Amino acid sequence: MKENIALFLAILYLIYRYKTYKNVNKIIEDRIENVHRSFFKRIQDVLQCSKEDAEKVGLALDKYFVPLKSKFYKIDNNTYSFVDEGGFKGSFSIDQNYNLLTLEYNGVDLLALH
Template sequence: MIDNIALVLAILYLIYRFKTYKELNNVIEERIENVYKPFHKRVQNVLECSEEDAEKVAFALSKYFVPVESEFYKVDDSNYLFVDAGGFKGTFSIDQNYNIVSLIYNDIDLLSLHKH
């Protein structure tokens, strides 16, 4: 009798976990579609590059907490400007392999902070 109750409880727990993770996955997918894909697309538009290269740069910018609502502008072939929703400005530059070489946001060199 106790084994049957334990089995029923285990099955109910698995059903609960499945539904919970399904809801969580839906929230994550929605956030990716509504927040990160437009961010990556804005980066791709300003860099005029492939989707993979844009994702590489966008992930690097996200790593250094560049706001995802930022707007991007091209300064020259390797230097770019971004402005967040609050009006704070930043610049970044990339090399030919789309690696971030410099990243200055609100007058702070974020790459040098990361090295220390």
């Protein structure tokens, strides 16, 4: 009898977790679609690269809290600058594999802090 009740409660818990995680995943997907896609598109436009490479650079920048509404500008072949809505400026450089080499934001080298 106790085993049946425990099994029943375990099944109810699994159903609850499935529905909860399904909702959380939907919220995360919506955020990626609505917020990050435009961020990745702006990066892709300035880098003139594929969507996958732009996402790689965008996720690396997002990891260091570069504002998602930043505007990007090309300085030279591998160096780019960005300005956020508050007017703070930053720059980053990448290698041929689209890995971050430097990242400076508001006068602070963020990669050196890592």
